[in-house]
Amino acid sequence: MKVILFADIHANLSAFEAVLADIEKHYQPDAMISLGDFIDYGMRSNEIIERIQTVNIPLLANLKGNHEKALIDGELSCFSSERARVMSKYTRNHLTQTSIDYISNVMQEPMQELEIGGKKVLLLHGTIDDPYWGKLTPAKVEDEKYQDFDYVLSGHIHQPFKIDVFFKVDNPIMRNQKRTTFINPGSVGQPRNQNPYAQYVYINFKTGETHFNAVPYDIEAEQSLFPKEIDTFYSERLKFGI
Known part of the structure; x- marks a missing residue:
């Protein structure tokens, strides 16, 4: 099973189109997995939801993120800044009913737990304790709650990583170790690893082959869409990947 893994598009259509073009050029995947946050921060939430439904690659999983949750339940207190709450309200006011229905009924x-290529896979937007808002950073991957899985795939932090953790288990044949591979693909539309390119991952679950990809796109085109009432922070950060 060859899978494209992505997260955190955040309404950046130019970035997503660049990723789709790169996939078509380099890979022939069996499926895709989205780890949440199609919407918000960017200006084209409706367009992303429309576009994802036209992609000719099966979507094996399609998780909600914390921004979809905030949109549906209207609870904005978990955002760390007032500008983020203003941004969420702006997005909510501009979403079509079709987009809202998609978030509510399809995502x-x-x-989610899946078996992919004989591997036990845990899909998360956040963490096992807080699937919406938790941050599964490299410092937290040794939590034994994850040891039953072969792969843990997560989003939310907008920073890509791949880490193998060898948990202690009672299995002499495997030298009493159980490997769990943690992967975060980074963010398609709003990376925060000081690389502004659109980022995603290709995984071959049979061989373990994993490619981290970063694709250039027209950042200025996305920046030009932001209205004056939105804090310039959200458009300026695209240029720096922060």
Whole structure:
């Protein structure tokens, strides 16, 4: 099973189109997995939801993120700044009913378990304790709650990483170790690893082959869409990947 893994598009259509073009050029995947946050921060939430439904690659999983949750339940207190709350309200006011229905009825809860290529895989937007808002950073991957899985795939932090953790288990044949591979693909539309390119991951679950990809796109085209009432922070950060 060859899978494209992506997260955190955040209404950046130019970035997503660049990723789709790169996939078509380099890979022939069996499926895609989205780890949440199609919407908000960017200006084209409706367009992203429309576009994802036309992609000719099966969507194996389609998780909600914290921004979809905030949109549906209207609870904005978890955002860390007032500008983020203003941004969420702006997005909510500009979403079509069709987009709202898609988020409510099609997107999945942000923690799913799958078997892919004979591997036990946990999909998260956040963490196992807080699937919407938790941050599964490299410093937190040794939590034994994850040891039953072969892969843990997560989003939300907008920073890509791949880490193998070898948990202690009672299995002499495997030298009493159990490997769990943690992967975060980074963000398509709003990376925060000081690389402004659109980022995603290709995984071959049979061989373990994993490619981290960063694709250039027209950042200025997306920046030009931001209206004056939105804090310039959200458009300026695209240029720096922060």
